[in-house]
Structure formats: C-alpha cells, structure tokens
Amino acid sequence: MTPVTLISSKPAPQPEDGPPVLFDRRLLARRRDRAASEFTAYDFLHARAADDLLDRVESVSRDFETCLVLGGGGAVGRALKDRPKAQQKITHLIETDLSPRMAGLSEQTAVCLDEEQLPIAPESVDLVLACLNLHWTNDLVGALIQINHALKPDGFFAGAILGGSTLTELRQCLKSVDDADPAPRRVSPFADTVDMAGLLSRSGFALPVSDVDRVKARYGNSFVLMRDLRAMGETNALIERPRTPATKSFFVKTAQAYSERFAEEDGKVPATFEIIHFAGWAPHPDQPKPKRPGSAKVRLADALGVTEHKSGDIAG
Template sequence: MQPLIDTELWLARKRRALARPVEGADFLMRRAAEDLADRLGAVERRFGKAAALFCQTSAAFEVLAASGKVGEIVRVEMDEALLAGAPGLVAPPETVPFEDGSLDLVVSLLSLHAMNDIPGVLAQIRRALKPDGLFLGALAGAGTLAELRESMLAAETELYGGASPRILPFTDVRDAGALLQRAGLALPVADVETVVVRYDTLFDLAADLRAMGETSPLIDRSRRPGSRRLFARAAEIYAERFSDPDGRVRAGFSIVWMSGWAPDASQQKPLKPGSAKVSLKAILENPPKG
C-alpha cells in the first residue's frame, strides 16, 4: 500500500506544537477526553491493565486514572517528547508494543487518522487484547475542515487553474465500522461527534491548526508555496460561503468514535437465520392488538 502520510513530518509538527503551547488550542483533545470519560463511565466493569495508545498528551491517562476502573495504565507515544517526562513507552508509528492477550483495555485519542495502515494498527490492538477486552478510539473523521478544504480548493483552482491535496482524506463513520470488523473486533460500534468552532478569519483557524500540530502531513501535498495571494483569496471565499451573520466563520471538526471487543465465547451472538420464535410474516399478518 502506497503511504499517504508523512508520519515523521506529523511527529515533527507535534513536537513543535508541544514546545510552543498556545492556550486553548487543545480544545479538540479536551473534548475527546471528556467524551472518553462519558463512554468509559457507561461500561460497567473494571479493567486490570490498560494502554493509552498514541494519545499525545496525558489527558487519556488522567481520564483512566480518575475513573477508578483501571488497575494499571501504560502510556505509549511515538516520541519521547510527547511523554513530557512522564513514565511510558516509546514505540514506532503504527506499532502496538504489547504481547498478545496482555491488555484488558486500549484507548487511543486523535492519532489514528495520521496512520497509513489503520487496519493493521486495529488488528494489532485486537491481538493485544485479552478475550472480551475493550478498544475505545477516537480519530478525526470525514467532514473535518470541510470548509477549509473547499475554500482552498476553490482559491487554488481560480488562481492557478488546478489544485493539489492540502488536507487529509479523513475516514467516515461507516468505513470506521467496517475497519473494526475487518480487524476481527466483535460488537463493533462507530459513531460521530461534531464540534463547530467559530473564528474571526481563516487565518485564526490556521493558527490553531499549527498550534495543534495538525497542518497537512500528506506526502503528496502541494509543494507550491502558499502565497499571500492564495491565502487571501481563500479567506475571502471562506467568509463568503461559511460566515455567520456577525461575520465570524465556522470550522467543523468530526470526531469518529470506534469501539469493539476482542472476541469471547461469553459475548452475545446474533441469532442465526430462521432461529426466531416468531416470524416477521406472522407479526405482519396478525399485528398485536392494543
């Protein structure tokens, strides 16, 4: 498979963002951590050993610790800098550094969209889980930065007669569910949370993306330097198409949540065809009275 993403560039931008923190720019990670707390709270069980896999900050670790449901928590990051001095493991991108059947829970926040081989990572996660172990993951999904994508495409086409990719091709929620099934996870569920943020201009959005370390890591990204003229025109188009009555512009972020369990004999199984006690035909012909 031809890689789409320059993972080393993505990591370099994450390191730079960590070295130059901007207050408030971690709003997506904070939202994902809040969602993780809610989702974990709905699971009525305890977990002996959990991995916070490629979560970039301590937010997921803190959620797991505060839940009171996890015995041992291991942080895993792709770079020492992302651990920021905290205990944890450093593993190469797309590598799950655990023995088969050694984990009860794996969580991952907002990194999977920067992986070239998401199916391979999910398969490794499934193997690392004990039977009936749980995976909870969030990644940026389809619809993220759709307004910016459209505005940049329109501006570049208008000025240069064509355009090159500048924004990642994000996974949609249906594909996410299929990826869970492909990895061999049972009871797969994928859903999406949409976050809409408002900015004064496109340039303020771009500043937040730099502060997150989430500017384009595409290998096939445009090598044409972004001229002032290009960004000025893109900002005009953005304001024309995506502004509110007060003049501020909207930016949408989609967080796709994925959950699945390592297969176990104790789990619910779908009924086999023909095993239902009452047929649909009988119900339709003799509906319940009342």
C-alpha cells in the same frame, strides 16, 4: 502492574505490497513535537474525545488492570483526573504518542511508540483507547488488528478519529482559489465517514459499534483556524504535499473566500470537525453470539404491534 513489553519505538517500515503510503510519519512526528509546547491551550477536540472515551469506559460493567492510550497528547490522563468513576475502573494508565514531546505531556506513565507497528506483547493489556490519532495511519485496518492482538481475550477497545466532513469549509475554499500549486493537497485527507463497525469486525473485534460526533467551532477568520490546526499538530503531512510555500496572496484569497461563503451574522466563520467514535471487544468464548437467521421466536409485527402485509400487498 501487568507487564507491557516494548519491542521498538522506531517508525514502522512500509511493505512494498501494502496499502498506499499517503502520510509522511516522520514529518508528522516532527510537527507534533513542534506543537507540544502549546498543545494544552488548543486541545479542545482531544479533550472532548477523551471525555467521550471515558464515558464508554464508565459504561462497561468491569474494571481494567492496564489501559494503553494511543495518541491524545495526555488528554485522556488529564480528563481522568476529574472522573472518579473511571479512575476506579483503571488501575494503571500508560499514555503514548508518536512524538516524544507530545508523549511527555502525559502526567501518567508515558511511552513514545509508533501505532503503525505497535510494540506491545500479544494479550498484554486489558483496555486500549485511541484518542484522535489513527486517522494519520497509512493502514487503519492493520493498526486495528495490532490493537486487537495486544488486548487480552475479552479486552475492550474504544477509539476516536477525525472523519471526512472535518474542515469541509476550509477544503472548499482552498479548492476554489486559483493557484499554481494544487490547493486540495494543502489539507491532509480524512477518511470518509466509513463503516467503522465494519472495519472493527474485519479486524477481528467482536460486538463492534460506532457513532459520529459533529462539532462546530467558530473563528475570527481562517488565519486563526490554521493557527489552531498547527498548535494541535493537525497540519498537512501528505507524502505528495506541495514542496514550496504558498504565497501570501493564496492565503488572503482563501480567507476572503471563507468569509464570503461561510461568515455568520457576527462575522465569525465556522469550522466543522467530525469525530467518529467506535468500540469493540477482543474475542472471548463467553461473549454473546448473534442469533442465527430464522431463530426468532416472536414475529417482528407482533413485537411492534402492527399488521403484517404479505409481499405485494399495499397497506391501506
């Protein structure tokens, strides 16, 4: 087995001049610990993301000695059991999580570590998969850079995070409810639908790509939705979250607003989840290079079979 050196499993210290610290990572670890006991009954999003990540692995025409999985509560390992083609491509799978109990859900080799200070030796793994965990990092680009450093040259990385349209219905209803506490801070913010390919490029990855998977789940009411979010370990971990519990009336009003604004014909309410997928390669000299501007030997108009019009001409 390719050696993977664990340096530390403690949460990373935050630099004074670094990016804003939005999330309480220690609280996040505790809430994921709490969610672990029921997680596999509510991990439909993680299972979906894990299947998509393995699709990407299967599409690559090479094998991987060591695969490091960040997050997912064991979802990638569980999905791998039903994917013989992916199994053939991965020799050793190591699943990790910020939460010790969530890491313990893995049926593979499991490690508790902090992805904000990735304790993996440089150029020590062939494949890294991040399953719905990096949206909780305070410095996404910093985490991507560390992943890049952990990969061997020409190593492959594929990840999935929750994007900005996630829970848009719940956010709108929370914001509309008049309460003494600031409603918008009751749901952790997700990144807007950012150019993940651009972020990968900034982080040193080659050949970056990204796409979006939008999922609509349906619930009896918003109380059931919030129960599921707790069971997933996806509840508010903002540093500036309200410190006093919301009143019962606050949640009743939210449920009423949700039903009034979004209920479908059968009375159930939808919840949108946006999963942003992205992938890239650790640089290697033999990788394809983009052509320099002006080096094309075939005109685009000829390739498309259309008539080229000069600037200022009006096509008839």
